[in-house]
Amino acid sequence: MAIIYLDNAASTWPKPPGVKEKMAEVIEDFAANPGRGGHALAMKASKTVFRTRVQLSRLFGIQNPNNLFFYLNATQALNQAIKGFLKEGDHVISSSVEHNSVRRPLEYMSKTKQVEVTYVEPRGDQLFHREDFVQAIRPNTRLVAISHASNLTGVILPVAELGEMAKQHGITFLVDASQTAGVLPIHVEEMKIDMLAFPGHKGLYGPQGTGGLYVHGDIDLEPLIHGGTGSQSEAIEQPTTRPDRYESGTVNTVGLAGLLEGVSYVMEKGVEDIGQHEWELVKKTIVGLGKVAGVTVYGPGSETKRVGVVSFNIQGVDASEVSFILDQQYGIATRAGYHCTPLGHQTAGTEQTGAVRASYGIFNTEKDVEILIEAVSEIAAAFR
Ligand SMILES: Cc1ncc(COP(=O)(O)O)c(C=O)c1O
Missing domain, CATH: 3.40.640.10 (Type I PLP-dependent aspartate aminotransferase-like (Major domain))
Structure with a gap:
C-alpha cells in the first residue's frame, strides 16, 4: 500500500x-x-x-x-x-x-x-x-x-x-x-x-x-x-x-x-505558488469533510485563507483511533491527539478531545485529498 x-x-x-x-x-x-x-x-x-x-x-x-x-x-x-x-x-x-x-x-x-x-x-x-x-x-x-x-x-x-x-x-x-x-x-x-x-x-x-x-x-x-x-x-x-x-x-x-x-x-x-497549492488542497478538504455527517472541521471556513493544515474530529470516535485506522487500513499518515498547543486547543474548543490533523506539502495532490475524504466518510459511517 x-x-x-x-x-x-x-x-x-x-x-x-x-x-x-x-x-x-x-x-x-x-x-x-x-x-x-x-x-x-x-x-x-x-x-x-x-x-x-x-x-x-x-x-x-x-x-x-x-x-x-x-x-x-x-x-x-x-x-x-x-x-x-x-x-x-x-x-x-x-x-x-x-x-x-x-x-x-x-x-x-x-x-x-x-x-x-x-x-x-x-x-x-x-x-x-x-x-x-x-x-x-x-x-x-x-x-x-x-x-x-x-x-x-x-x-x-x-x-x-x-x-x-x-x-x-x-x-x-x-x-x-x-x-x-x-x-x-x-x-x-x-x-x-x-x-x-x-x-x-x-x-x-x-x-x-x-x-x-x-x-x-x-x-x-x-x-x-x-x-x-x-x-x-x-x-x-x-x-x-x-x-x-x-x-x-x-x-x-x-x-x-x-x-x-x-x-x-x-x-x-516559488513560495507564493506553493502556498496557493496548499491552500487549494485545504479548501477542497474543508469543503469535502464538511459534507460528511458527524465530522467537525476546526478553524475558519473555506473562505478564509490558511496554511496547509486541517484539523477535524468524527463525532463519537477518539481522534487517535481515527488516525490509527487511517494509517493501518488506508495508508494515510496523519497526526492525532494534542498538537503541542494546549492554548490552541482551548481556542479551537478541542481541549477535551484533541483532533486529527491532516497537513499538506508540495508533493500532495488533489487525489490525496479525495482519498482522505473517502476514507473519513467510510470511518464515520462505520461508527454511526
Ligand atoms: C507553530 C510551531 N512552532 C514551533 C514548532 C517547533 O518546531 P521544531 O520541531 O522545529 O522545534 C512547531 C512544530 O510543529 C510549530 O508547529
Missing part, C-alpha cells in the same frame, strides 16, 4: 530531489569541521554553511547573512530569542494559538524572572485583530512574540500589521515562522520583523536537525550556549561577532547542505 503522507506540518516528506544526494556528498567528500581549520576540506565545509546562510537570507529579505544563526530546530531558536531577550519585569504580548515552543519559554520566564504575558485571543470570526494587540500594550511591554500561523487550525496572524504596530510603539517583534517559512512570503524588513525563528525540516524541505534564528543587528541577545566558536580562541569571553556569538559548537554541516538544496527547490518553485 503506497503511503499518503499528510503530516507535513510536523516534518515534510518526501524531500525534493538533490537533498539526499547533497548530504551524501558531504559525508563522502568533505565532512570536515567548518570554521575550525584552514585546510581545504574545512574551507569547503565552511563555504557550504555560508551558502545556506546566504540563500536563507535571500528568501527572508535579510540584509546581513551573519545575523542569521543556525540551530537544530525552531524550538532552540525560539528559546534563544525569548530567554536571551527578556529581562526581569518585562511584559510580553503573545497569542492564544502558540505552540509550546513559544509558550513554555514564556511561562518559564514568568516563573523565574517575573515576566508578565498576555495571550491575545481571536474574535468571533476566529481571526486575530491588530486593535486587540494594541489594547494589550502596557508601559513595560518589550516584546510581541507570535506564531505566523497556527499548527492546529492553520489560521494566519496579521504579521505585517503587527510588525508596524510594534515598530510604532518601540516594541521588539519576534515571529515563529514554523508553519509559514517556505509557504507564505516573509520579508523581515518589509514586515518589520526583528527576530524570526524557523525550522529547516518543514516548509523549507531540509532534513531534521536544522533550523535558525534571524536577529536584527541592533538587538543584543544574551547567548544561551557558551563555548568554542573557532574564532578568538584565546579569549575567555564569548565573542561578540556574529554569527559566532550564537553558534557555539559544531554546526550540522550535513543537514545544512541538505537544507540548501531544499530551500533552493522552494525558491525555484
